[in-house]
Amino acid sequence: MPSDTDAAPRAQARAELLVVALEQFAVDGYHATSLQQIADRAGYAKSNVLYHFGSKEGLLNAALSAAVDDLAALVDTFPRRGAGVDPREFVERFVDYLFAHRLEVVLIVNQGQSLADVPVVDRAMAVIARLALEICSEDASIAEQLRFGVALAGAAYTLVAGRTILGGTLEPEDGDAEARTALVDILAELLAPAARPLG
């Protein structure tokens, strides 16, 4: 038969499964999502998921590794502490990263600690810890740490879960341009060590 009624003409099953799995993992939670659900929603058999990814953990790894790689590369570009570089440019790139990988970020931020034994998640946590150390260097007052945590988790959360609470949609492209600008302002305000009143 000619593949006519098929939703995707002949797209890679791997890619389709990755999209479905990532969204399901991020929204419903990794442990609350079964391979059967992912397979059903993508229109394949459960066996096929395990054929492509070996295991449920392999599927999670495949769904996150690219985003973790990008984050590691982004952290490498963090401006050195010595130079009084305006961190706004870095913040903009960071926010762009959040928008590009919102599902992966929400997954790691929300479920990271319960998935710490998964290698890719552990790698992600290590990268985040490195970023935290670079932002609030060795002085690391509690206020500094709090500002970093509030900024990271708050930004990640509002990109997905916050919209559902406030009744918004979850799809991109809604008011992302305006949201991006506003989020850059908020994060720059939270992270910039210079423009702070320093109580």
Place this chain on the structure above:
Amino acid sequence: MPSDTDAAPRAQARAELLVVALEQFAVDGYHATSLQQIADRAGYAKSNVLYHFGSKEGLLNAALSAAVDDLAALVDTFPRRGAGVDPREFVERFVDYLFAHRLEVVLIVNQGQSLADVPVVDRAMAVIARLALEICSEDASIAEQLRFGVALAGAAYTLVAGRTILGGTLEPEDGDAEARTALVDILAELLAPAARPLG
């Protein structure tokens, strides 16, 4: 035999189970936590958990209902929009609430959307939505919504998960006094509509 080697002399099993379940739900996730784990960690049989709470969902409800009630009562005290009341006093009470119920807050914020069908969680989400509407009233620019989301989720996250990322402990009483002051400053800065540069 005299109850000598017993860890707790004759404390209510209900209360012990609630403590263990709440921590396990918040840290590992609701779906990733089995009744067997909770029972084992508390030193009881799994049947006893179901005897006291009827079901796993009943256990979650019992673990969260008090915190949700307190949050609803707190939101009721939110100062009216008309009066130009300094919101700092409310923020202080809000931060105190976060510290008092940190595990419950983290559970709801992190797993709320995947537990939306549970009545107590749905009630909690409704209360949070009400607070959001009161803070950023009908004008509700995207920037306002983002500030609220960043503040709530960021504060909740840093109270538990953020500490683990930065290598801190999870127990209270560490530097809570300093953290409380710093968090009040950050939230007041994020939520106060007056003291904002209004770019």
Place this chain on the structure above:
DNA sequence: ACAGGGGCTGACCGATCGGTCAACTAGCGT
């Protein structure tokens, strides 16, 4: 002394989990 009942438990249940395996299908080089 003796019923009675709340607290608690182990044995057990059906359902579902992640994972394995043999078999089937389609395309492709020869």
Place this chain on the structure above:
DNA sequence: ACGCTAGTTGACCGATCGGTCAGCCCCTGT
């Protein structure tokens, strides 16, 4: 026409899940 291989599937597995149930222990009222 012939294998060969990659992609896909349903049947099946042991383990574990949340939940039920009969019964045991022990305290208490009478």
